[in-house]
Amino acid sequence: MQHTVIDGVDVYWAQGPAPMIATLTFGCGVRDESFRTLGVTHLIEHLAMSTLPRLHHEHNAMVDIEVTKFFATGKPAQLVDFIAAVCEALSDLPLSRIEKEAGVLTAEGSSGCHPTAGVLLARRYGIAGPGLAPWDGPGYDRIPAEAVTAHAARFFTRGNAVLTLTGPPPEGLRLPLPEGPRVVHDPVSPLSVDGPRWLAEDVPCVGMSLRGPSVSPVDAMGLQVLSHRLTEVARKEKGLSYGVDGDRASADSASTDRFVWVDAREGQEAEVASILWDTARELATFGPTAEELEHEVAGFREMIEDPRFVDGDLDEFARSVLLGEPYLSPAQWLEALAAVTPEQVAAALTESLRTALIVVPDGVRLELSDVDGKLVELGGCAAPEWQPQGKVFKPSLLARATSAAARGARLYLAPDGVALVDGGTRHFVRFADVVGVLARNGSRTVFGRSGCVVPVDSDLFKGIEPAIAAIDAQVDAGLVFPPSVFAGD
Structure with missing residues (x-):
């Protein structure tokens, strides 16, 4: 991976297949907002993108829990123009378009993560940091213009940006962003929620979150094996589910929440939740087989050998630079995954299951248990202690x-x-x-x-x-x- 600095912005590149991909990443996402300004990062992204002329190459932007990205694929000259236009727009946002873009964003109705993961984050962290993800907040049209400009001035600066390229920086590349330092993100502490617990909420499918270290080949391996076992049982053996998926979201540079969610045939949500919990407990008790570990290592090796993987690796590196998270190169990941043992996976999953939150759609009731007895429902909200008075x-x-x-x-x-x-x-x-x-x-x-x-x-x-x-x-x-x-x- 190569490094240079252009207009005060760190630029990293590695050679990938044509066409070239350029990604301008900022260390700012949903977790950096407040309830009162919820959606301001997405609004800024829309305001900037609304200034672009009609383009004939692939381009887009997105906001997730931790970062905001503007990206494009095309000829080097096209990418030079795209990056310059985005930077210029971020330096002088068209605030007169707030009302129109607020309507567009309301129609879009997107969020920074899967809705099941969002609810799990909200129950773990409350209305702060990553826990903001599932909330609507006051509405895009209720974000004051001064909050937009203040947020942009703090986060959308040259010091808080990283540009990654799947090839050498093109001639004429410029990044005319405002001056500003890299942001240090305050950690967000979880609420006092003792796990494992289950809860019923307005979610589209069954899901589980586990809290652990931000970078852990052992935890990553455990979740991959768990996902494949769930597919085998819930879909192939019992025909109750179509898909299993997962994600992660960080509250700080040292810890992260990992998710797995499983859809279910109508009326079978409780059975799928039992399969999820029982499969996770079995894996924590006995660990994966040697064959399962070998299969995951082989799959990761194939993925990183694909020339197109360079863009994904650059994304991970940009996150590590901006958020202070540990970074492992693909070769280091492969070596670490190959060294994982069944005993390590079992021990790590046993530890993380103590933090487990399982969510099911409203109206579903569960009877789950572990070595300490039945799992308690996490009902209501995490209100502070209070006796009726006043x-x-x-x-x-x-x-x-x-x-x-x-x-x-x-x-x-x-x-x-x-x-x-x-x-x-x-x-x-x-x-x-x-x-x-x-x-x-x-x-x-x-x-x-x-x-x-x-x-x-x-x-x-x-x-x-x-x-x-x-x-x-x-x-x-x-x-x-x-x-x-x-x-x-």
Whole structure:
């Protein structure tokens, strides 16, 4: 791999097959946003791409949990023009297009990761860092223009960028980005969630997350073997599933969450979840066979011997430079994978299963167990400890007359926050932990760092003016936002 610096930007290249691929990567993703500015990175990406002229070569951009990439494939001269145009746009964003691009992004409806993985991240980290992934936030149209410019000024700079090329830098290549340092990302601590646990959420399929080191050939090998075993059992033997897939997302440079998800035939989600858990436990107990390990090593060898793999390796290297993650070259990975033993996989998976979160679609019930007994459901939200206290607000007579659920609901205004008791479920958000407040028609919806949401609803509760006044007085006004104009779409 070769290195040079152009206009203050680190440029790395390695020879790959034609046509050339250029990827401009920034160390910025969803985890670098806040609930109040959620979507700002994607909005910046769209604003920049909206300035490009009509192009006849392949090009695109994307935002994930950790990084943002602008990439193109084509002739060297085409790539020179593409990279320069992107950099110039990032240096002078067309803020007048925010409203239009907000509508486009709402229609696009994409997120930084698979929805099942996003829910698992949210339950592990709350509304912060990678846990922001599944949330909608205030809406793209509610991101202030000054937040867009501030975010771009911090993250979309020459010091926080890396350009990778599958060939030598073309003549005339320029990267006219604003001046700025490489960003040091603060680690995001997980919530106090004891694993293994299971939960039911609004997800499209069964999934599991495991927390472990950011770079680990042993963990990677274990997840690969697990995925193939799941395919054999859930799809081929039982005919319950079509596909098994996975991904990863990092909370910091030292640790990562690894995911595996399995789709299921309607009505078979609980059985597929049992297969997922039982297969993982069996692999953790006995380890993979020597043949399984050899198969994975052979598959990785074939992948890295493909000349097209150079682009994927450059992507991994760019991540390591920008995010401070350890990097292993393809040869180092191959050597490390070839040295993995069944005992190492078993030990690593046994350790990571202690952090396991398993999610199933709403309405599915599970009966899973491990050596310590049945897995406990991770119900509700990760609200801080709180005992019902403070001023109490009851539902109105109309609400109680028309809704059985409303009769048992109680809203509390505590000295340090607001809480909702709904049957056996408690939701509590301290004012100090508020990440956003939706203000609508004399009501407030309060979003807490832990993932708790407390609706202070004037249509449900009577006489809640003191609670509204307390929220408005205690919460930073910059965290309050009106409904998105696209909320009804």
